[in-house]
Amino acid sequence: MVKKRKIKKIIDRPKKKQLKSKKGIEEEEVKSSTVKEKFVPQALRGMRDILPEEQRYWEYVLEKMAKISKLYGFEKIDIPVLEDAALFRRTIGITTDIVEKEMFSFSDKSGREIALRPEMTAGIARAYIENGLSNLPQPLKLYTFGSLFRYEKPQSGRQREFHQFNLEILGSASPVIDSQIIILSQNIFKELKLETELQINSLGCPLCRNEYKKKLLESVRYKKKLLCPTCQTRLTKNPLRIFDCKEKNCREVSYTFPYIIDSLCDVCKNHFIKVLENLDELQIPYNLNPRLVRGLDYYTKTVFEFWPVRAGLSEDEKAKISLAGGGRYDELIQSLGGKPTPAVGIAFGLERIIEEMKMQKQTPPKPKKTLVFLAHIGEAAKKRALRLFEELKEEKINVKESLGKDSLKAQLELANKIGAKFVLILGQDEVSHRTIIIRNMETGIQEIVDLDKIVKELRKRL
Ligand code: AMP
Numbered sequence: 001m002v003k004k005r006k007i008k009k010i011i012d013r014p015k016k017k018q019l020k021s022k023k024g025i026e027e028e029e030v031k032s033s034t035v036k037e038k039f040v041p042q043a044l045r046g047m048r049d050i051l052p053e054e055q056r057y058w059e060y061v062l063e064k065m066a067k068i069s070k071l072y073g074f075e076k077i078d079i080p081v082l083e084d085a086a087l088f089r090r091t092i093g094i095t096t097d098i099v100e101k102e103m104f105s106f107s108d109k110s111g112r113e114i115a116l117r118p119e120m121t122a123g124i125a126r127a128y129i130e131n132g133l134s135n136l137p138q139p140l141k142l143y144t145f146g147s148l149f150r151y152e153k154p155q156s157g158r159q160r161e162f163h164q165f166n167l168e169i170l171g172s173a174s175p176v177i178d179s180q181i182i183i184l185s186q187n188i189f190k191e192l193k194l195e196t197e198l199q200i201n202s203l204g205c206p207l208c209r210n211e212y213k214k215k216l217l218e219s220v221r222y223k224k225k226l227l228c229p230t231c232q233t234r235l236t237k238n239p240l241r242i243f244d245c246k247e248k249n250c251r252e253v254s255y256t257f258p259y260i261i262d263s264l265c266d267v268c269k270n271h272f273i274k275v276l277e278n279l280d281e282l283q284i285p286y287n288l289n290p291r292l293v294r295g296l297d298y299y300t301k302t303v304f305e306f307w308p309v310r311a312g313l314s315e316d317e318k319a320k321i322s323l324a325g326g327g328r329y330d331e332l333i334q335s336l337g338g339k340p341t342p343a344v345g346i347a348f349g350l351e352r353i354i355e356e357m358k359m360q361k362q363t364p365p366k367p368k369k370t371l372v373f374l375a376h377i378g379e380a381a382k383k384r385a386l387r388l389f390e391e392l393k394e395e396k397i398n399v400k401e402s403l404g405k406d407s408l409k410a411q412l413e414l415a416n417k418i419g420a421k422f423v424l425i426l427g428q429d430e431v432s433h434r435t436i437i438i439r440n441m442e443t444g445i446q447e448i449v450d451l452d453k454i455v456k457e458l459r460k461r462l
Pocket of ligand 1: 323324347348
């Protein structure tokens, strides 16, 4: 008997097969479909559930973000989670980490290559062109919220499914718009009572960037061997990304390279000076960070990030858990076939912001206490309680029920747990006499009142 069970256990155990590691993607266990197995459903690696107990953080943060954005004239837009994979290749850039390694892309049933969105701006640019949004008064201010997908190595602050709140201002080249989106973002963090610091840089335009690339390559020429293989390839394809490399050697040597901020053309330099002057005008502190390059190809001119400020966090750690990041993308819409449309945007990482709120001990206000609890005894009373609950809701009385529980003791325990001030008790007798008991949970005093007058009676007491 024991033997038999053992054999069954072995058969039921999922076979482990190792996937060949591809481009740094970690090896994963896969269950062989040929073996009879007990299926244990689990969220995919790097993806997680957001449980009810955490929702108050999400609601609070999103409500604040949307409220402030609306005050600045932003309107909501929703875009699909799936897009043609080519959209991201063309906008984010084929040599970026996101497109090279991290895109959740696959062929659909018609053989078309589609991708789960790894970021929002490309989709918004597509929607702007496709829906003729350039015909609306410009600049157009849009906000959106949703989940993004990147096949990264999951770690603290880095998931494969995460959520962003995005702001985009399309149709203005003015530096005042860069400043305004930064000020608005600063206000969001202020409202959430989060300590952050603004990092800012300019990546110039294609013109000055090309000139700069020549200078950079010249400076790197004799130090190429010190760079990691990825950075050596980046040199020809996307040299700015060298400043983003986490390898120790690359980081050390990159401090000897020239920065783009010192090679800006006059137009880009003046633009950047104006952005900074506007921030000075409003006394917004910033850190001019010449190493801030951002991970997407479409950025031009101003780029910025908001890093958390907390005792014990090193500069590297702050950069790693950057709470929000954005910049100008003046060429993006035209590169997708739209009219020349200068634009600027920012993306706030919700998971990181909520985590940071917990670290900085910022809790959302407690939800309003439920003052009234509706309890029932017996089947007839349960039926009447179902209706009474609806009636009380219609009268905007903050009431909770537990129609799924039959024991009065259990119902009263729950009422106690949620801190209800009054419990309404509806039993068989009460239903037939059209009455109801109001129990004051603090004093224990019970009163019998007319069921038809319950709203009035409650209002007197609340
Ligand atoms: P990005 O789109 O890469 O510029 O990121 C903007 C913001 O999104 C970051 O500052 C983070 O707060 C958040 N973010 C980006 N990638 C992830 C990720 N893999 N997991 C969690 N949050 C992320």
